[in-house]
Amino acid sequence: MEATMAKVHNYSAGPCILPQEVFEEASKAVLNFDNLGLSILEISHRSKNFVAVMEEARSLVKELLNVPDGYTVLFLQGGASTGFLMSAYNMMRENKKGGYLNTGAWAKKAMKEGNFMGKAVEVASSADKNYSYIPKGYSIPSDIDYLHYTSNNTIAGTQFKAVPETNVPLVCDMSSDIFSKEIDVSKFDIIYAGAQKNMGPAGTTLYIVKDEILGKSSVPVPTMLDLKTHADKDSMFNTPPVYPVYVSMLNLRWLKKNGGVAAIEKVNNAKAELLYAEIDRNPLFKGTTAVEDRSNMNVTFVLNDEGLTDKFNELLANANISGLKGHRSVGGFRASMYNALPLSSVQVLVDTMQELEKIS
Amino acid sequence: MEATMAKVHNYSAGPCILPQEVFEEASKAVLNFDNLGLSILEISHRSKNFVAVMEEARSLVKELLNVPDGYTVLFLQGGASTGFLMSAYNMMRENKKGGYLNTGAWAKKAMKEGNFMGKAVEVASSADKNYSYIPKGYSIPSDIDYLHYTSNNTIAGTQFKAVPETNVPLVCDMSSDIFSKEIDVSKFDIIYAGAQKNMGPAGTTLYIVKDEILGKSSVPVPTMLDLKTHADKDSMFNTPPVYPVYVSMLNLRWLKKNGGVAAIEKVNNAKAELLYAEIDRNPLFKGTTAVEDRSNMNVTFVLNDEGLTDKFNELLANANISGLKGHRSVGGFRASMYNALPLSSVQVLVDTMQELEKIS
Known part of the structure; x- marks a missing residue:
């Protein structure tokens, strides 16, 4: 059953994704x-x-x-x-x-x-x-x-x-x-x-x-x-x-x-750079924290136009992206990118943000 | 693998046996x-x-x-x-x-x-x-x-x-x-x-x-x-x-x-009666607690002749009975018989006690 099921990109804030082999x-x-x-x-x-x-x-x-x-x-x-x-x-x-x-x-x-x-x-x-x-x-x-x-x-x-x-x-x-x-x-x-x-x-x-x-x-x-x-x-x-x-x-x-903490740190940095770069580039989005204090684990961002929320949520669902809803005290979106979340899942999120930009 | 492996009679005092379907x-x-x-x-x-x-x-x-x-x-x-x-x-x-x-x-x-x-x-x-x-x-x-x-x-x-x-x-x-x-x-x-x-x-x-x-x-x-x-x-x-x-x-x-607590209570009573009856009948063993306060969950007993301990342990191991060692503060044996331990496992223990009697 697992094999035929589409992959879920699990951005849950915790409990969260762990490696499939585990x-x-x-x-x-x-x-x-x-x-x-x-x-x-x-x-x-x-x-x-x-x-x-x-x-x-x-x-x-x-x-x-x-x-x-x-x-x-x-x-x-x-x-x-x-x-x-x-x-x-x-x-x-x-x-x-x-x-x-x-x-x-x-x-x-x-x-x-x-x-x-x-x-x-x-x-x-x-x-x-x-x-x-x-x-x-x-x-x-x-x-x-x-x-x-x-x-x-x-x-x-x-x-x-x-x-x-x-x-x-x-x-x-x-x-x-x-x-x-x-x-x-x-x-x-x-x-x-x-x-x-x-x-x-x-x-x-x-x-x-x-x-x-x-x-x-x-x-x-x-x-x-x-x-x-x-x-x-x-x-x-x-x-x-x-x-x-x-x-x-x-x-x-x-x-x-998989190389220990030093190796995973590099992957985590790459994931964070990829997503923050898109947040900063894409005119539809903005980050919610001071740039120098941004978390590599939990990326918080909002839509500049809240009217696009439903459309974005629909695209996220289509892309099998789960767990992106922001905490109620901050609103917007939160992408939790713990160790086991692959860089490819972050690319899918970035692609989805770009898709929203294209159709808006 | 499970199918070909001999069944273990798990008398562990806790964590303990739970049902296979669980x-x-x-x-x-x-x-x-x-x-x-x-x-x-x-x-x-x-x-x-x-x-x-x-x-x-x-x-x-x-x-x-x-x-x-x-x-x-x-x-x-x-x-x-x-x-x-x-x-x-x-x-x-x-x-x-x-x-x-x-x-x-x-x-x-x-x-x-x-x-x-x-x-x-x-x-x-x-x-x-x-x-x-x-x-x-x-x-x-x-x-x-x-x-x-x-x-x-x-x-x-x-x-x-x-x-x-x-x-x-x-x-x-x-x-x-x-x-x-x-x-x-x-x-x-x-x-x-x-x-x-x-x-x-x-x-x-x-x-x-x-x-x-x-x-x-x-x-x-x-x-x-x-x-x-x-x-x-x-x-x-x-x-x-x-x-x-x-x-x-x-x-x-x-x-x-499986019938809830009332049903399992009957099974637990039957298990306890079976084992305590053997402890009281078999001249090699005796219980360590007051008869009226005997636990239905943890049955403690000793060999009258400690010299038979190794022989009994050997028979227990042959019968795939695990977890029977008594707590160090009491010594002897402790059979923990929680809900998921079947009556048939207790029968195997009783048979083993009788086998020891026969060969001693």
Whole structure:
């Protein structure tokens, strides 16, 4: 059935496209995993076969992101929404104060949780222009225990092009651009990321934690929210989300086989250049963010004439392009171009934009 | 390959066996879900196709457990280990005191979390005999905000045969026996259960919550730990664990098609009677728990002569019986017999026990 079905160009903002070969192996393991005659869904998480999956997943993260010694990789649950809370709980020190760069809806939610057990200070914000740019030229207070930021803003379509310069411990929610480009992990104390963009399916959350921060919180931390709990048990304190971890491992294997993060970064740059060039060239469209802060993952744009919306949507549907509707808070269109979206799918979108121009 | 492979009798304590037809449909959806030409792993959780899955899963829980009006069903993340914390956060009232029946490792962990934001009072305990029985004849203090218990103890192999009589709000961790027998939901304020026994694969946690308790905590509750957050958003506050919810839905469909909870309860009783009868009859074996508190889900037993262990393990392996090793804190053997384990697999185990008797 798959063979005769027209290819869907999946621009979903997340959960999102993953490689077809990952789906194929993931599908087989639901029937027979590791030739055990058992489904991956029915084996013990303490079995040597699943422990090997967890260890390979953790090890691939280290290898692909060049994680230095002194960091622990964990696959937990709860999404970035729980990460907002966990990162604050684990990073509060004597000042009980976290600094936040408010670059959008997710950053604001992180601040709310920082205010639960401490105080969240807004160090800089781009709320004045509906988060359409990344703040610059702000000064960082010296009395904060950590600085938190969101590396890529899926809703607004902005992305930090450099890691903020600071002397305080750095925490980053990398949910929507981790594994899309090279990063210097040594600059961070906690990196966390929901899986469902470039890492795997929904249902697991990655933490990369500097070991020296573990167990140093100035506030009491509940067992499951304490990263030390999970680090001490090699990410197996309680039953992990077996299948999401397994599929993430398959996807990280795919990334490694295809040249790793450096190689995919080039493809991601090419995809972004292709689409932004068309947005800037085509008189029917305009981008919604500051040019220098444009996200390579989520490209937001609008039609100059909203009256063309139905026509454009019709062309998109004809071209089998799915998931392009913009977030309700921004409107217009959002093309999410995660690792597994091929350059050819972006060309189909560009062709469709040009078709609209021709017939308008 | 599956066809020629000998059948494995899967006694894993969880994650555990699920029905083969569930695996088959779950495997297909990884390649092509709802005939969309997309994998269940790559579609938006806000798509109408996945919203329909979530709604069907919630509705099946209500139907199968006869959940009365005034309750909300949620599929969240974090396992029962997070449920220990969430249930306490949501049930603390003016006394800031929870009562706990300490019947094993999981109950003890729940008490620890109750002590985080309030005080956890041990109302009764069976720790004196390594949790081999269910406490009886205890009195329940009137100044506790709720009474918490674990309906089935996977490690010790004990199970409450009746709901504790009490006038205080009742909270139950039903991780390992929910959907195995009929229950009266109206007696409970919060029921929670990790999926990976009778509901589905690891990675989602069920909550059945009485609406009137929502938002009434006497202590501040972080966003993600507040059941009201999730109830207000129909269990879609943040990205849910899409695949674990989907497979749980398939499994609940299977249960409904096979007569529902009343029908499976009869099968579970038959399985338990068959195995316990053999343990009591066969002079080589003995059970490790009080007879009246024996669990129908996890049957714990030992060899009277430990010298026969290797021989018995060899026979088990020859019979393709997997997952029978007892938990290290109890030793011996543990046969976990969840809904999808057929009576025929129990007969194979009984035959193996009789074979050991014959050759010893």
